[in-house]
Amino acid sequence: MAGLLEGKSGLITGSASGIGRATALAFAREGASVTVADIIDDAGKKVVGEIESAGGRARFVHLDVTSESDVENAVRSTVDAFGRLDCAVNNAGTTGAGGMIQQISLEDWRKTMSINLESVFLCLKYELPVMQEQKCGAIVNVASGAGLIAVPGLSPYCASKHGVLGLTKTAAVENARCGVRVNAICPGSTDTPMLRAAMDASPVMEKMIMSSLPSGRLGTPDEIAEAAVWLCSDRAAYVSGESMLVDAAAVAR
Numbered sequence: 001m002a003g004l005l006e007g008k009s010g011l012i013t014g015s016a017s018g019i020g021r022a023t024a025l026a027f028a029r030e031g032a033s034v035t036v037a038d039i040i041d042d043a044g045k046k047v048v049g050e051i052e053s054a055g056g057r058a059r060f061v062h063l064d065v066t067s068e069s070d071v072e073n074a075v076r077s078t079v080d081a082f083g084r085l086d087c088a089v090n091n092a093g094t095t096g097a098g099g100m101i102q103q104i105s106l107e108d109w110r111k112t113m114s115i116n117l118e119s120v121f122l123c124l125k126y127e128l129p130v131m132q133e134q135k136c137g138a139i140v141n142v143a144s145g146a147g148l149i150a151v152p153g154l155s156p157y158c159a160s161k162h163g164v165l166g167l168t169k170t171a172a173v174e175n176a177r178c179g180v181r182v183n184a185i186c187p188g189s190t191d192t193p194m195l196r197a198a199m200d201a202s203p204v205m206e207k208m209i210m211s212s213l214p215s216g217r218l219g220t221p222d223e224i225a226e227a228a229v230w231l232c233s234d235r236a237a238y239v240s241g242e243s244m245l246v247d248a249a250a251v252a253r
Contacts, residue, residue, distance in 0.1 A: 003029065010027045011075065011085060011127070012027065012035065015047060019091055019187065020092065021047050022221035023221075024047055032087065039092075065122065085130045087232040090140070096108065100153065100155075132180060137179070142224075145189075168184040181236070183242045186246065189213060190221060191221070195209075219248065
């Protein structure tokens with residue numbers, strides 16, 4: 001039985017660890033050829049090795065998502081390697097600086113916006129023309145439940161993820177007649193190295209996060225990856241402009 005992404009090609013940013021890694025592995029299991037793109041070369045190449053060891057097809061490209069030339073190269077090299085770009089998951093991100101709004105420096109604000117929001121703009125800027133020419137394609141931007149609600153103490157992160165959802169909706173409408181779909185995933189608190197590091201640094205944050213989860217547990221990267229696979233598959237052919245919560249009712253609470 002063919003996988004959901006059989007014969008497709010995909011570019012996944014921030015795919016050396018966490019949600020991105022799980023997504024790259026899931027795409028490969030479902031039959032896609034995958035470009036693993038990350039700023040951490042050794043870890044990214046390890047993911048490629050995992051995919052190839054399981055019989056999949058993958059390649060690595062160094063990517064700093066805040067660099068326009070890096071983003072352009074990641075898209076172009078994917079097309080050169082696989083002949084087309086069917087799917088893209090714009091996943092790379094950071095928690096960024098914490099604190100009340102008046103405590104955040106302009107430098108920290110701009111850094112978070114650059115990694116979380118400007119990077120998605122850059123990815124869309126170079127992914128969309130390729131897919132428009134093909135007259136088909138699916139893009140998933142990884143936002144957050146924090147893109148739908150207020151998160152006191154994390155204003156740069158919260159604002160950046162709200163921005164990702166605005167970009168997603170706009171891109172979806174602009175490309176609705178091109179055969180290109182653009183959606184966002186809004187993960188809840190997920191057991192990734194990034195979140196673990198934040199919780200280890202702040203026991204107060206860990207307590208706040210765990211007490212806010214109706215399910216009583218963190219999500220897993222694999223659970224988020226499954227949503228990305230479905231949104232990029234033909235089974236989601238009429239889904240575009242959607243912000244899909246994958247959070248076990250955390251925002252609904």
